[in-house]
Amino acid sequence: MMLKRQGCIVADVDVVIPLYNCAEFIEQAIRSVQEQTAPVKSIIIVNDGSTDAGPQKVAAMAAKDKRILLLNGPNQGASAARNRGILAASSPLVAFLDADDFWEPDKIARQLAVMEQGGFSFSHTLAEAVDEQGHPVNVPLHTGNEDVPPTFDNIRLGLYPVVGSASAVLTRRDLLLRAGLFAEREKFGEDWDMWARLAQYGPVARVDSPLTRIRIRLNSVQHSISAEARALSRLHSRILVARHWEDDPDFLRAHERAARPDLWAVMRWRLSSPASMRELYRQLHGHRHAAGRVLARNPWDFFRVLLWGCGITLRTILTSPSELLRLWGRLRAERAR
Structure with a gap:
């Protein structure tokens, strides 16, 4: 899962970032990927019909980092954008990051250390909620109960809630394709639906550190x-x-x-x-x-x-x-x- 490219070790991981009107946050999201201690192979940003300056900011960053690929398209929703990114990926492992979230520098490295043990369908980290300025806020996130193992049955029954954001997940591309990708027609529950379908193909690993920062926005659907x-x-x-x-x-x-x-x-x-x-x-x-x-x-x-x-x-x-x-x-x- 590690490649050697131009004298440096690169993780055989592609990162998929759906982008819709997140101009104020997208640069921080991308930088958090660029600053990973295990450098990723490619950063695929899927512009889901943004009407703000987000795509222009991505294009400017792509001019300085050849790993960044910007895919433009009409607004079809986050699930459709993730699916486009998965299909454009070429690495065996795929990590997801929402355009308003960001990672700690060792997020990918910690997950790779787990995934390289073999047999896992996916891994997820714990997460911490932050406000629009990136400061921690006291908002509980569903990050899994330590007393409930992340088994297939527990996940599909909702007894073990995988962290409430795709930004914490690293998984195998072949399993995403085998599972049938994200349910594009659904407005709620498509993440849980995907994690349950992935979990039927192997055990799930949890990294017990809050390496993912999930931004809580006042104008988000769940808050409105x-x-x-x-x-x-x-x-x-x-x-x-x-x-x-x-x-x-x-x-x-x-x-x-x-x-x-x-x-x-x-x-x-x-x-x-x-x-x-x-x-x-x-x-x-x-x-x-x-x-x-x-x-x-x-x-x-x-x-x-x-x-x-x-x-x-x-x-x-x-x-x-x-x-x-x-x-x-x-x-x-x-x-x-």
Whole structure:
């Protein structure tokens, strides 16, 4: 996985960076790749129809670094941009980096040391959230529970959440092609969907250091939508992942149990609106995927999740009265949106 080129050792890794209107951050992202202690083979920036000065900044950097390849195209979304980058890559290993994120200098080297042990489908680092100026912020990121191993079953069931950004992942190009690339039509959950499909081909390695910096932007989609919409996107993401294995009865039962908290997370915002609750049931009951229908096979199954969620919330409030104030405050904040 290491090549010798013009007297220096180069990691046999291509980096794919989808770019859409990130002119203020793209240079830092690219520099963090250029400054890796294990220099990468190529840096593929896929311009996804940017309307700002980002592509021009990349072109200026490419004039000084022959490893940088700029691919221009129409706006089709991050997944389509990543897929274009994967297809343009030639190295056996591919790392992803979002245009507003950046890496610590030894990120690739640390992951290569793990991947060279052989057999891993992909590796990911831990991550730290930063603000728009690059300063650390206290925002929790899903970086995996140390008590839950990153197995195929745990990943596809969402029991082990791979860090919430593709920027932390290094994987094998042949497996990306074998898995069928990123799901371009999906708005949420396409990363989780890809990691689950990759994990079926081999174990997953976690580098227990926050070597990836994920930028939290106030104008991002996840910060502009309501808590109910975020919960609904999580539920849809789970169904998206589970659809690949819904012909397995044992997995489908495990999926049904694992989805219960996500379904309740949507239900609780609709308690005061019976009509919207009925609409949720109708959508799931008639879902195009069995992984969705199994969550609302009949009104009683759907109602049992509602009772379960209310019971959990009531017990939490009785054991911790301050939780009631927190929930009330969150409800008022959401209504004020």
